[in-house]
Amino acid sequence: MWAVAKERGRGRGRPWWAWWQGVVSCGLLLWAALLLLPCCVSPAGAEGTQCGRPGRPVNGTVSTSGRFYFPGEHVAYKCLEGFVLFGPEERTCLKNGSWSEDVPLCDFNLARGKRALQSATLWSYVPEMAVDGNSDTCSFTPRGPDPRWWQVHLGHKFNVITVGVTISPGSVQEFTIYVIELLTDNKALYKPCTTFKGVFQTRKALFHCNDGLGHPGQFVYIRDDRKDQEYFGLCEVEVFAFRERIPCGEPEVPVEGEVEREGEGKARYSCRPGFRLEGDEVMTCSSKGKWQGQSPKCKESQCPTPAQINNGFMEVANFRGVYGHGTVVTYTCSPGIPPCGGRLSHLQPHRPVE
Ligand SMILES: *[C@@H]1O[C@H](CO)[C@@H](O)[C@H](O)[C@H]1NC(C)=O
Ligand SMILES: *[C@@H]1O[C@H](CO)[C@@H](O)[C@H](O)[C@H]1NC(C)=O
Numbered sequence: 001m002w003a004v005a006k007e008r009g010r011g012r013g014r015p016w017w018a019w020w021q022g023v024v025s026c027g028l029l030l031w032a033a034l035l036l037l038p039c040c041v042s043p044a045g046a047e048g049t050q051c052g053r054p055g056r057p058v059n060g061t062v063s064t065s066g067r068f069y070f071p072g073e074h075v076a077y078k079c080l081e082g083f084v085l086f087g088p089e090e091r092t093c094l095k096n097g098s099w100s101e102d103v104p105l106c107d108f109n110l111a112r113g114k115r116a117l118q119s120a121t122l123w124s125y126v127p128e129m130a131v132d133g134n135s136d137t138c139s140f141t142p143r144g145p146d147p148r149w150w151q152v153h154l155g156h157k158f159n160v161i162t163v164g165v166t167i168s169p170g171s172v173q174e175f176t177i178y179v180i181e182l183l184t185d186n187k188a189l190y191k192p193c194t195t196f197k198g199v200f201q202t203r204k205a206l207f208h209c210n211d212g213l214g215h216p217g218q219f220v221y222i223r224d225d226r227k228d229q230e231y232f233g234l235c236e237v238e239v240f241a242f243r244e245r246i247p248c249g250e251p252e253v254p255v256e257g258e259v260e261r262e263g264e265g266k267a268r269y270s271c272r273p274g275f276r277l278e279g280d281e282v283m284t285c286s287s288k289g290k291w292q293g294q295s296p297k298c299k300e301s302q303c304p305t306p307a308q309i310n311n312g313f314m315e316v317a318n319f320r321g322v323y324g325h326g327t328v329v330t331y332t333c334s335p336g337i338p339p340c341g342g343r344l345s346h347l348q349p350h351r352p353v354e
Pocket of ligand 2: 094096097098
């Protein structure tokens with residue numbers, strides 16, 4: 001950590017050691033431009049290519065809690081029981097010290113563990129298997145000429161905005177998702193959310209209701225529209241309500257930095273002494289639950305390369321590739337070289353003297 005680099009000042013075309021031959025009695029060693037700053041050795045090194053804390057979603061967890069990470073390291077995100085992850089399950093520390101992608105969100109699944117029904121049940125593939133939180137177990141209706149449907153009772157009225165459907169990938173599907181609202185006079189309003197027709201490319205697909213505006217209702221109902229007599233199977237159905245404001249979780253924290261929450265909506269950043277903030281000092285929480293702004297970094301403050309001197313040499317201590325916080329430059333005059341010693345009054349910090 002305590003690397004020392006030495007550079008020699010060269011005097012007017014003569015080799016530096018020639019000056020040691022001088023006999024005139026200057027004899028004075030000048031210690032000038034001593035940049036003695038309190039030392040703090042960065043765990044991250046001077047280059048700032050490590051990633052800081054990656055942040056964490058509300059109602060979610062992140063796999064590790066280190067203060068800094070090296071490029072290529074991953075962190076994994078999970079949501080608490082009953083919540084579903086939106087966004088990446090894993091983020092990687094990139095070469096430039098940023099994390100890949102965004103912190104994911106955890107949203108509450110209204111359907112989980114709720115009462116479910118279907119048109120008819122094949123063997124033991126009960127409708128609750130689509131709301132048990134395990135997408136390896138599926139509900140099935142028998143094949144037949146009768147209409148096939150599945151529904152879940154959410155318990156209360158919610159403005160349903162998103163429905164996640166998990167089905168065996170590669171299967172041909174055609175279905176319509178409805179939100180059912182019970183009205184006071186024993187009537188029910190079936191409000192179409194969205195329609196799907198085609199091959200299920202992935203295991204899980206998300207459907208947005210009413211072009212993202214949502215529909216209020218107490219039930220989510222899925223009708224199989226295929227004309228062929230097929231089994232209708234659902235491995236998981238997840239239901240999410242519209243939220244006016246999604247809270248932001250823990251923001252990212254840069255290496256050598258700190259973050260202070262100002263209420264729900266603001267995060268204020270600062271850096272340790274000797275480091276300066278690069279990026280936004282304040283990030284604000286958007287209504288979608290994401291911190292907005294450029295995630296700041298703390299860069300080590302640097303001095304410009306110190307000038308060389310004639311008739312002497314300089315010594316650089318605590319050099320870590322840059323003239324950073326705590327670097328000490330010591331200038332020494334070669335003995336016997338006028339005007340060595342005569343110009344002390346001209347000394348200024350950060351400036352070499354002849
Ligand atoms: C989810 O997060 C919210 C906001 O922090 C909190 O009020 C709620 O209790 C959390 N839910 C659970 C199940 O931890
Ligand atoms: C870091 O690199 C990634 C991808 O290479 C890029 O998207 C991101 O904007 C970079 N971040 C900064 C702060 O330069």
